[in-house]
Amino acid sequence: MSAKTKQEHNANAVIAIEHLSKAFGSLKVLNDLSLNLFPEENLVVLGKSGSGKSVLIKLIVGLLKADKGSIKVFDQDVTTLKRDELDVLRQKIGFLFQSAALYDSMSVRQNMAFPLERIRKDLDEKQRTEKIMEVLESVGLADAVDKMPSELSGGMRKRIGLARTIVVDPIIMLYDEPTTGLDPSTSDEISQLILDVQKKYKTASIIITHDIACARIVANRLLMIQDGTVYKEGILKDFETSDDKIIQSFFKSI
Amino acid sequence: MQERVNKKLSSIGDKILHWRDSVNDGLLNTGQVVLFLGNIFRESFTRHFEFREFLYQCYKIGYKSLPLISLTGAIMGLVLTIQSRPVMIEFGAVSMLPGMVSVSLIREMGPVITALICAGKVGSGIGAELGSMRVTEQIDAMEVSSVNPIRFLVVTRVWAATLMIPLLVLYADAMGILGSWAGTNIKGDVSFTLFCAQAFGILEFIDFVPALIKTFFFGAVIGLVGCYKGYHAGRGTESVGLAANSAVVVASLLVIVVDMIAVQITDMFTT
Ligand SMILES: Nc1ncnc2c1ncn2[C@@H]1O[C@H](COP(=O)(O)OP(=O)(O)O)[C@@H](O)[C@H]1O
Ligand SMILES: [Mg+2]
Numbered sequence: 354m355s356a357k358t359k360q361e362h363n364a365n366a367v368i369a370i371e372h373l374s375k376a377f378g379s380l381k382v383l384n385d386l387s388l389n390l391f392p393e394e395n396l397v398v399l400g401k402s403g404s405g406k407s408v409l410i411k412l413i414v415g416l417l418k419a420d421k422g423s424i425k426v427f428d429q430d431v432t433t434l435k436r437d438e439l440d441v442l443r444q445k446i447g448f449l450f451q452s453a454a455l456y457d458s459m460s461v462r463q464n465m466a467f468p469l470e471r472i473r474k475d476l477d478e479k480q481r482t483e484k485i486m487e488v489l490e491s492v493g494l495a496d497a498v499d500k501m502p503s504e505l506s507g508g509m510r511k512r513i514g515l516a517r518t519i520v521v522d523p524i525i526m527l528y529d530e531p532t533t534g535l536d537p538s539t540s541d542e543i544s545q546l547i548l549d550v551q552k553k554y555k556t557a558s559i560i561i562t563h564d565i566a567c568a569r570i571v572a573n574r575l576l577m578i579q580d581g582t583v584y585k586e587g588i589l590k591d592f593e594t595s596d597d598k599i600i601q602s603f604f605k606s607i
Numbered sequence: 608m609q610e611r612v613n614k615k616l617s618s619i620g621d622k623i624l625h626w627r628d629s630v631n632d633g634l635l636n637t638g639q640v641v642l643f644l645g646n647i648f649r650e651s652f653t654r655h656f657e658f659r660e661f662l663y664q665c666y667k668i669g670y671k672s673l674p675l676i677s678l679t680g681a682i683m684g685l686v687l688t689i690q691s692r693p694v695m696i697e698f699g700a701v702s703m704l705p706g707m708v709s710v711s712l713i714r715e716m717g718p719v720i721t722a723l724i725c726a727g728k729v730g731s732g733i734g735a736e737l738g739s740m741r742v743t744e745q746i747d748a749m750e751v752s753s754v755n756p757i758r759f760l761v762v763t764r765v766w767a768a769t770l771m772i773p774l775l776v777l778y779a780d781a782m783g784i785l786g787s788w789a790g791t792n793i794k795g796d797v798s799f800t801l802f803c804a805q806a807f808g809i810l811e812f813i814d815f816v817p818a819l820i821k822t823f824f825f826g827a828v829i830g831l832v833g834c835y836k837g838y839h840a841g842r843g844t845e846s847v848g849l850a851a852n853s854a855v856v857v858a859s860l861l862v863i864v865v866d867m868i869a870v871q872i873t874d875m876f877t878t
Contacts, residue, residue: 454745521752
């Protein structure tokens with residue numbers, strides 16, 4: 354997929370971002386950034402912390418408002434959509450937060466049922482339970498269904514967070530640092546899970562990370578953000594063989 | 608000389624800039640409040656009302672506050688009675704004591720003290736809960752899963768507080784009257800029936816209704832302020848404490864202000 358030229362793709366990109374800028378007061382976070390995400394690909398976005406990676410995906414789902422530029426998701430411009438149109442679009446997007454953002458006051462089951470009850474009104478109680486168990490099994494945590502979030506470890510929280518987003522069958526997945534703060538073997542498990550999700554649910558994903566081990570496992574294509582814009586774009590080999598200092602410093606640290 | 612003038616001028620310039628910033632902040636905040644209220648109003652009257660969450664909040668705000676309100680209500684009645692007793696004896700009007708205490712309980716003490724205690728308990732609870740949900744991105748998570756957090760979190764809590772605080776006030780009034788009866792019996796001997804006859808003999812419609820109406824506003828204020836402070840908490844964990852704290856301060860202050868306005872309005876209609 355990455356071999357084709359940019360022009361050819363624009364037509365079928367599921368996310369097409371053009372000339373995106375975002376500032377908070379005098380702090381310019383993103384500055385004229387453009388990128389595309391294509392069906393069923395895993396795009397890894399690299400960048401040091403504070404470079405605006407989280408801001409980028411929050412702009413994509415409309416949690417933040419862009420200052421300039423356009424963000425087209427399935428050909429709909431997020432920056433101009435009305436609230437209810439945005440809500441419909443968001444049902445096709447799964448978002449895994451850095452902290453997993455599980456609802457503290459609800460059990461794992463209630464966490465999973467929360468989006469399901471409101472988005473998939475066609476399912477009855479029994480079908481919902483089946484669906485919840487099926488997804489929990491696919492992240493390997495079926496026996497945690499009646500636990501509270503406070504009883505879960507960091508890795509488990511990430512998995513439940515992932516389960517909660519895929520339970521509504523998203524077409525696009527956005528992962529915010531899925532392996533940060535986890536031990537290496539748990540990190541690898543989560544990376545594997547991201548691959549599984551891609552295969553099983555045929556999702557297109559943006560995976561934000563500064564964990565090169567994770568990038569090596571999941572990436573079909575990589576993109577590096579520096580100074581608010583795309584610094585380099587390519588496949589893993591392009592990055593590993595690059596003699597650019599900034600890129601090297603990223604890959605050497607492992 | 609020139610230098611000093613320049614310095615003076617630039618410090619004045621800084622002050623003006625600073626002043627302009629705070630005016631801007633003020634306007635921004637006012638805009639935010641208006642937007643927030645508008646959203647709550649709109650989301651209150653959709654067919655997607657989150658009824659189960661509303662009931663759960665009623666349970667949390669109402670039922671869970673009962674022990675605290677029982678105690679404060681009873682003590683309020685007791686203390687009021689014990690303190691007023693010597694004065695009433697001096698005027699030879701001890702039989703007026705139950706009536707006087709119930710009037711002041713129902714008109715003022717019950718509503719205001721209960722509301723202030725709820726501003727502490729309920730307001731800070733909501734502020735801290737929503738604040739921590741904001742900081743840990745749970746509110747964002749709700750939003751991206753196409754659930755309107757205003758509808759699910761805010762509307763339910765505001766309505767629950769608006770309806771539960773008046774019930775808690777009525778309950779506190781009742782506990783206060785019981786406390787007062789206990790108070791009269793420390794140094795006297797009045798049967799409960801006689802006490803009630805003396806207490807309710809003086810009470811009029813005008814004692815009840817305005818007091819009841821204002822408690823709905825107290826409830827709304829407590830719910831709204833708690834939700835606003837929590838929902839708009841900053842980033843970083845210290846914002847949770849800040850949200851809870853300022854929820855209590857602002858809600859208590861507004862309760863007093865609403866009370867003052869309510870008294871003025873009642874006064875206009877009764878004289
Ligand atoms: N809601 C916000 N308000 C103000 N500043 C923000 C906000 N969100 C992010 N920032 C700032 O934008 C910059 C980029 O943040 P972020 O995208 O979270 O970085 P990262 O690449 O580590 O995910 C940081 O300096 C952060 O402080
Ligand atoms: Mg981040």
